[in-house]
Amino acid sequence: MNWSERVVLVTGGARGIGRACVEAFASRGARVVLNYRTSGDEALAIAADYRKTVFPVQGDVSREEAIRKLFDAAVTEFGAIDTLVNNAGIVGRTKFPDLTGDAFLDMLNANTVGPYRVTREFFQRLEGRPGAVVNIGSMRAFLPTSVDYAASKTALHNMTVSLAKAMAPKVRVNAVAPGFTDTDMHAGSRDRLDAEGKKALLERYSTPQDIADAVTFLASDRARSITGQVLLVDNGRSLA
Numbered sequence: 001m002n003w004s005e006r007v008v009l010v011t012g013g014a015r016g017i018g019r020a021c022v023e024a025f026a027s028r029g030a031r032v033v034l035n036y037r038t039s040g041d042e043a044l045a046i047a048a049d050y051r052k053t054v055f056p057v058q059g060d061v062s063r064e065e066a067i068r069k070l071f072d073a074a075v076t077e078f079g080a081i082d083t084l085v086n087n088a089g090i091v092g093r094t095k096f097p098d099l100t101g102d103a104f105l106d107m108l109n110a111n112t113v114g115p116y117r118v119t120r121e122f123f124q125r126l127e128g129r130p131g132a133v134v135n136i137g138s139m140r141a142f143l144p145t146s147v148d149y150a151a152s153k154t155a156l157h158n159m160t161v162s163l164a165k166a167m168a169p170k171v172r173v174n175a176v177a178p179g180f181t182d183t184d185m186h187a188g189s190r191d192r193l194d195a196e197g198k199k200a201l202l203e204r205y206s207t208p209q210d211i212a213d214a215v216t217f218l219a220s221d222r223a224r225s226i227t228g229q230v231l232l233v234d235n236g237r238s239l240a
């Protein structure tokens with residue numbers, strides 16, 4: 001397939017899994033719109049490494065106005081976006097019963113409604129052209145964990161299935177559900193990351209590049225017969 005004809009948007013693309021996705025698509029020759037919210041220095045550094053192929057755009061993708069501005073800027077730079085990676089997300093830190101309803105709603109807005117808003121804008125701007133969406137869910141949607149985080153990712157997985165039907169036949173929609181992956185999300189809990197890696201069937205945790213490999217596959221034409229699927233990439237941790 002010819003990646004040079006593809007224009008990819010990665011939300012939250014300056015760090016962690018998002019960054020690995022940006023670099024994976026850009027190194028294959030795609031043009032990549034790198035959305036970031038607060039990590040401006042990191043975004044500019046990546047854009048400097050991939051001159052002319054990575055275009056950084058600041059914006060909070062949980063807000064509709066910011067999403068519209070993001071797509072406007074992207075289209076002016078690269079033309080229409082045909083591939084979307086809904087990666088931006090936050091993690092839950094507050095345990096039940098301290099978790100308030102308002103904090104729960106903030107989580108849903110960041111991890112579920114935000115990706116919905118971005119996908120809706122993406123689909124409307126495609127105007128019938130073919131495209132692909134990959135949502136970044138989580139293994140933790142399948143296990144007991146933070147109430148708000150697990151609920152937000154379970155909803156994202158379910159939304160993947162519903163949107164695959166709603167956006168067919170021209171747009172494929174899939175999700176990658178990572179297990180424990182070495183990013184800043186675990187910055188304060190390296191011991192836990194090590195311990196969880198040891199518990200997995202494959203006795204390892206993932207690198208961001210492991211997740212990006214699955215994302216680029218699902219976004220590629222090699223996955224042309226796959227839609228509405230959630231691919232667990234967790235080293236078998238959920239089976240252990």
Ligand SMILES: NC(=O)c1ccc[n+]([C@@H]2O[C@H](COP(=O)([O-])OP(=O)(O)OC[C@H]3O[C@@H](n4cnc5c(N)ncnc54)[C@H](OP(=O)(O)O)[C@@H]3O)[C@@H](O)[C@H]2O)c1
Nearest residue numbers: 012016017036037038039060061088089138180181183184
């Ligand atoms: N690491 C894991 O073990 C793991 C496991 C399962 C799923 N995941 C999922 O993988 C995705 C990426 O997480 P990560 O591990 O790479 O964590 P990370 O290093 O903390 O990165 C999170 C990214 O999300 C961005 N972001 C958050 N809210 C945003 C918003 N409203 N608008 C724009 N960008 C926003 C951040 O942007 P700024 O830095 O610019 O603010 C940052 O780039 C998340 O959806 C997470 O739930 C991670």
